[in-house]
Amino acid sequence: MDFNLIQNLATGFGVAVSWTNLLYCLIGCILGTLIGVLPGIGPVATIAMLLPATYALPPVSALIMLAGIYYGAQYGGSTTAILVNLPGESSSVVTCIDGYQMARQGRAGPALAAAGLGSFFAGCVGTIILAAFAPPLTELAFKFGPAEYFSLMVLGLIGAVVLASGSLLKAIAMVVLGLLLGLVGTDVNSGVARFSFDIPELTDGIGFIAISMGVFGYGEIIGNLSQPDTEREVFTSKVKGLWPTKDDFKKMAPAVLRGTTLGSALGILPGGGALLASFASYAMEKKLKMAPGELAFGKGNIRGVAGPESANNAGAQTSFIPLLTLGIPPNPVMALMVGAMTIHNIQPGPQVMSSNPELFWGLIASMWLGNLMLIVLNLPLIGMWIKLLKVPYRLLFPAIVLFCAIGVYTTNNNTFDVWMVAIFGLVGYVFIKLRVEPAPLLLGFILGPMMEENLRRALLLSRGSWSVLVTRPISLGLLIGALALLAIVLLPAVSAKREEAFVEE
C-alpha cells in the first residue's frame, strides 16, 4: 500500500501543481476565507452560487476550487469568532466562547495563531487519512449491491438527522420532504414525468441550484434582515504579537492532537463534518482535567480554541471520504459536490478513483496545497480580513443577492430558474419561521432518485421481498447501525445532553 500511496500522491501533485490548478485552488481558498470571515453567508450558499460558473472550467479545476471554499471557510470562520464574537461559520460557534475572551484580554493574536496552526495541522492529517483510507474503502464499496446501497443511504440520512440540532421528528420529516422533491421530474425507468404539472422545465426535475440557493441563500438573508441590527464590537486594534508563548504551545499541542483525531473520525461518519466535530471537541476539552493555574473554560482557555478549530478542519477534510469512495454525500456541502461532479458528467462513486485517477488524486493533493495557502492567507495576511469585518451588512447583502441571482440565471441561461429560486426563497423563510432545519432536506433531495433506483433494483432481484434488506449481512449491519443511532438519541439521558450541546454557546 505504501508504495502505491506515494505513487498515487505523486500523480496527484502532478495534477495539482499546474499554474491553472494552483490558481483555482488559491481562488477557492481566498473565497472560502472570505465567506468564512463574513457572517451570514456560508459555504453551502457560496458553492451553490459558483456551481454554474464552473461549467466552463475543466472538472479537476472546478472541484479543486469548490473544495477550497469548504475547508477555507473553516479557517476564516475562526477569525470572526475570535474578534467579533460572532460565528463567521456555523462550525466556529464554540470558538467564540474562549476565543473572544482571549481577544478581550488582548490575546487575540495567540488565539488566531492557535486556530490557524491547529487547522493547518489537522488539515494535513485529514488529507493523509483521506489518501490512505480511500482505496480500501473503495474496494469495499465494489462489494455493495443495491440492497447495501439503499441501507447505507438510510444510515446516512438517519445520521444526518440525529446530528442536526432541534427536533428529531421535524428533521426526519425534512429528509422525507427532500426525497419527495428529488423525485420530481422524469422517472428514469418508465419515462413518466412525475409531478411536473406539464411544465417542460420541470420534467428535468427541480434545479438543485434553485433549491439550495433559494432555501440557503435567500431564505437566510431574509431571516437575517428580520433580526434587529446588533452592535458589533470588533477587537481589531489589539491584534499584535501573533506568536503564542511557549506555555500556550504546551497547552494547545495536545488539544490540537485530540481535536484532529476526533474530527477525522467524526468527519467520516454519515451526517458528520465540520460542525459536529467542533462541538464534540469542545465538549471533550471541557471534560478533561485542568492543569494547575489554567484558565477556566469560557474565560479564555486556549485549548477551547485550538481543539475545536483543529477538529472542524479535520472533519471538513475527511467528510470527502464517503463522497469519493461511496458516492454518498455525508453533509449538504458534499451534496453540492455531487452536483458539481454530475455537471461535469462524473458519476460519484467507487469508480471515480479508477476511471478518473487524475481527478481523484489531484483533488486530494490540492487540499494539502490549499491548507498551505490558507495558513499564509490567514496568519500573515490577517489584517486584510480584519478590514473586511468593518463592511456593514447593509452593503453586503445586496451583493449576495446579486451573486445568487447571477448564479441561478446562468445555470441554464433561462429565467424559469429565477422564478423557482424566488419560490424556494419564500419556502426557506417559511422554514426559518417554523423552526425546521433545511440541511436534511438538501441531503434527501440529492439522495431521492438514488434511493429509489437502488430500492427498485434490490426488490427486483429479490422478487419483491423486502427481507433482502435484512438477510444480506452488510445491509443488515447498516440498518442496525441506523436503528442504534436513533435509539441512542432517543434515550432520555442522551437526548438531554444533545439539547445541551446545541444550546451551549
Place this chain on the structure above:
Amino acid sequence: MAIKSQADFFSGVMFMVVGGVFAIGSTNYTIGDGARMGPGYFPLMLGILLALLGAAILFQSLVVETPDGGRIGRWAWKPLGFVLGANLVFGVLLGGLPSIGLPAMGLIIAIFALTIIASMAGSQFKLRDSLLLAVVLAVGSYVAFILLLKLQIQVWPTFIAG
C-alpha cells in the same frame, strides 16, 4: 386543546398537507408492486410516511410544553418582498419577458435594478450608497463573469447592442 408550540403545529400541518398531496398525486401513476415498482410506488410510500410524521409533529405540538410557546412571530414582509422582488426584476430585465413585449435589458441595467431594490430590504436605505455599491458590483461582475469566466450573458440592452 391549546397549541403548545405554534411553530411545531404549523410545520406538522405543512408536512401533512405536502405528504398528502404527493401521496394522492402519485396515484395518477402506475403503482406496481415490490418486484415491479411503478413510478408511483416510491412517492406513494414517502408521501404517506411524510403525512404520518406531520401528524406526529402536530400531536406533539398539542401535548409537549415549550418555554416560549414556539411562537412564530411577525412575518418580515419587507425583506421578503424586496429580496425576492429584486431577484424577479433581475430575471425579467436580464432575459426580457416576451409575453409583455419587454426586450432583454442586459446585465448592467439588471444589476443596478437588483442592487437598489434589494437595498430597500434593509433598515436604512441611502440611494447614494446603493448607487455606489451598484457601480462597484456592475464593474466587478463584468470583470469576473464576462471577462474572466466568459459566461454567456447579454451585457447591454438589445436595442443598443442589436
